Amino acid sequence: MSNGEFEPVIVGFLCNWCAYAGADLAGVSRLQYPSNLRTIRTLCSATVRPDQVLKAFQKGADGVFVGG
Amino acid sequence: MSDLKKPEIRIGVFICDCGSNIAGYLDMKELVEHAKTLPNVVFVQENLYTCSEGGINEIKTAIPKANLNRVVVASCTPRTHEPLFQSACEEAGLNPYLFEMANIRDQCSWVHQREREKGTERAKGQIAMAVAKAARLRELSRIQLGISHRAVVIGGGVSGMAAAMALGNMGYETDLVEKQDRLGGLLNDHNIVLPANESPAVILNDLKSRLESNPKINIHTKSVVTKTEGYIGNYTVTLNENGAEKSVPAGVIVVAIGARVLKPEGLYGYDGDKVITHSELEALLKQGVPPAKHVVMIQCVGSRCEERTYCSRICCMTAVKNSIILKEADPETQVTILYRDMQMYGVENEDMFRKSKELGVRYATYDPKQPPVVGNGQVRVFHLRMGKEISLPSDLVVLSTPLIAQEDAPDISTMLKVPLNANGFFLEGHVKLKPLDFATDGIFLCGSARFPSNIREAVSQGLGAASRAAIVLSKEALFTSGIVADINPETCCGCLGCVDVCPYGAISYVTDRGVCEVNKVLCKGCGGCAATCPSGSARLDGFSNDQIYAQIEQALAG
Numbered sequence: 001m002s003n004g005e006f007e008p009v010i011v012g013f014l015c016n017w018c019a020y021a022g023a024d025l026a027g028v029s030r031l032q033y034p035s036n037l038r039t040i041r042t043l044c045s046a047t048v049r050p051d052q053v054l055k056a057f058q059k060g061a062d063g064v065f066v067g068g
Numbered sequence: 069m070s071d072l073k074k075p076e077i078r079i080g081v082f083i084c085d086c087g088s089n090i091a092g093y094l095d096m097k098e099l100v101e102h103a104k105t106l107p108n109v110v111f112v113q114e115n116l117y118t119c120s121e122g123g124i125n126e127i128k129t130a131i132p133k134a135n136l137n138r139v140v141v142a143s144c145t146p147r148t149h150e151p152l153f154q155s156a157c158e159e160a161g162l163n164p165y166l167f168e169m170a171n172i173r174d175q176c177s178w179v180h181q182r183e184r185e186k187g188t189e190r191a192k193g194q195i196a197m198a199v200a201k202a203a204r205l206r207e208l209s210r211i212q213l214g215i216s217h218r219a220v221v222i223g224g225g226v227s228g229m230a231a232a233m234a235l236g237n238m239g240y241e242t243d244l245v246e247k248q249d250r251l252g253g254l255l256n257d258h259n260i261v262l263p264a265n266e267s268p269a270v271i272l273n274d275l276k277s278r279l280e281s282n283p284k285i286n287i288h289t290k291s292v293v294t295k296t297e298g299y300i301g302n303y304t305v306t307l308n309e310n311g312a313e314k315s316v317p318a319g320v321i322v323v324a325i326g327a328r329v330l331k332p333e334g335l336y337g338y339d340g341d342k343v344i345t346h347s348e349l350e351a352l353l354k355q356g357v358p359p360a361k362h363v364v365m366i367q368c369v370g371s372r373c374e375e376r377t378y379c380s381r382i383c384c385m386t387a388v389k390n391s392i393i394l395k396e397a398d399p400e401t402q403v404t405i406l407y408r409d410m411q412m413y414g415v416e417n418e419d420m421f422r423k424s425k426e427l428g429v430r431y432a433t434y435d436p437k438q439p440p441v442v443g444n445g446q447v448r449v450f451h452l453r454m455g456k457e458i459s460l461p462s463d464l465v466v467l468s469t470p471l472i473a474q475e476d477a478p479d480i481s482t483m484l485k486v487p488l489n490a491n492g493f494f495l496e497g498h499v500k501l502k503p504l505d506f507a508t509d510g511i512f513l514c515g516s517a518r519f520p521s522n523i524r525e526a527v528s529q530g531l532g533a534a535s536r537a538a539i540v541l542s543k544e545a546l547f548t549s550g551i552v553a554d555i556n557p558e559t560c561c562g563c564l565g566c567v568d569v570c571p572y573g574a575i576s577y578v579t580d581r582g583v584c585e586v587n588k589v590l591c592k593g594c595g596g597c598a599a600t601c602p603s604g605s606a607r608l609d610g611f612s613n614d615q616i617y618a619q620i621e622q623a624l625a626g
Contacts, residue, residue, distance in 0.1 A: 016147065020147065023175050030178055035179075035180045038190070043593050043608065047596060047598055047599050047611060055617055059621055
């Protein structure tokens with residue numbers, strides 16, 4: 001991330017029961033995707049507070065993904 | 069531990085190679101060195117397989133040796149391995165909720181196999197996030213619950229009877245609640261049950277005598293459930309039996325209320341005399357074969373239409389069965405079945421279909437846009453293959469109507485807080501993984517309450533639901549998860565926002581104190597309340613705001 005090219009950082013909130021399981025399945029299936037994602041496991045996408053999304057942007061996230 | 073001084077947080081990080089699954093794609097040395105620099109980390113170890121006996125022992129040894137009070141494992145997914153590592157912590161005397169995982173295999177090494185450097189960067193981030201969260205974890209406890217080793221089965225049709233019989237045979241006291249004055253439900257009205265060609269009385273009498281002779285089974289006819297309270301292992305079910313109220317305890321509840329046959333009022337000149345349903349035909353057949361010489365059967369009456377989009381599954385085989393009975397009674401009887409698609413799943417049904425054709429039953433497809441017209445002793449229909457309208461003489465028209473949801477299904481759904489689907493049938497927890505369970509623990513379903521079923525399916529599902537229920541009843545005690553919501557009564561203003569969003573009915577409003585309170589047994593830990601609460605009074609232990617904030621900060625610290 002130091003070669004001057006723009007590398008976005010994306011914070012993903014993933015529901016344990018679906019999106020997080022889907023992200024695991026992507027691994028089991030060896031699907032390849034860019035490594036710019038940082039995942040946070042939640043027990044339901046409904047538990048993601050709006051201020052958590054804002055917090056991520058405030059701290060410099062280029063994108064926020066809520067999967068549920 | 070002193071209240072004045074918080075104990076030092078000492079985190080141990082175990083980084084798994086997973087053979088070459090992780091070590092083959094990420095720079096493990098760099099991960100270990102990076103982990104050592106993270107705040108509060110006092111111990112870092114790389115394992116070949118952390119989940120192996122050796123790896124587990126290394127965790128159990130390190131906890132007392134390095135005086136760890138938090139453990140982080142960076143390996144696969146918590147969805148499969150968290151319980152194993154948590155029990156390792158517990159065995160070493162550490163509260164299992166002081167454990168956190170970083171997913172560096174399924175969500176890192178496996179998906180970044182061609183980007184060693186960047187993948188390693190992500191793994192470092194995920195480990196730092198887990199460590200930051202671990203530092204903020206609190207000890208949580210599981211709640212132990214007693215169990216009432218009894219069951220209530222609602223509905224005394226063939227499915228409910230099978231469920232009650234199985235539970236009774238396993239030795240669990242079972243209350244079977246039937247609203248009519250006799251057991252058997254829809255099966256009472258049938259003429260012959262295929263493929264064994266048996267009278268339904270044979271099946272019913274067998275089930276009834278087994279139920280009645282089992283002292284563990286209490287049969288309540290003319291009874292309805294009026295109220296249920298409690299939760300898995302500890303329900304109280306109130307019955308109205310023949311006008312008298314009584315309460316019974318139950319650890320589990322099985323919903324087996326079945327379905328009813330649609331009366332096709334206003335369709336195809338239905339009059340219950342010359343135009344009847346298959347269940348009415350079966351009632352006639354019990355007395356003897358009706359004298360009709362020209363019989364027309366019409367399929368999909370009131371189903372697969374805008375109002376009811378579903379296929380009721382069992383009407384095709386019923387029509388074919390009855391057509392064979394008519395043909396065998398008198399080969400001169402003309403039987404024509406007007407259909408859209410024939411649903412004859414299974415070898416036996418296909419055999420029956422072929423047999424009906426051999427006996428001379430005629431089949432013709434119709435287009436729902438040009439449905440048959442019944443009147444004046446004939447049925448006129450546009451024959452799709454011939455491309456013209458034909459007229460069939462008929463002295464009896466038999467309509468195949470679907471099974472529809474019971475009238476009291478919405479009441480039971482509300483009472484038990486279990487969902488119905490768009491057609492009013494009960495909705496299982498998962499169509500494949502939990503077909504006989506509701507999402508609510510301790511409540512199960514079987515038979516046509518779930519979807520139209522034939523006798524064999526209803527019995528199988530009844531036995532299956534009983535087995536699922538027995539998993540609960542066979543336990544000495546139940547433990548709830550420690551990951552549950554908590555509402556701070558000091559700051560809660562009683563706005564009821566959380567009560568509205570809770571899908572499990574786990575939050576109630578305490579009127580005298582003006583605050584909302586979580587029933588930790590009913591809570592499933594989804595955290596919907598925590599996200600909704602405007603005052604931040606509701607928090608989800610194990611996924612609290614400060615823990616998530618810490619993860620966000622670490623995710624973006626790189």
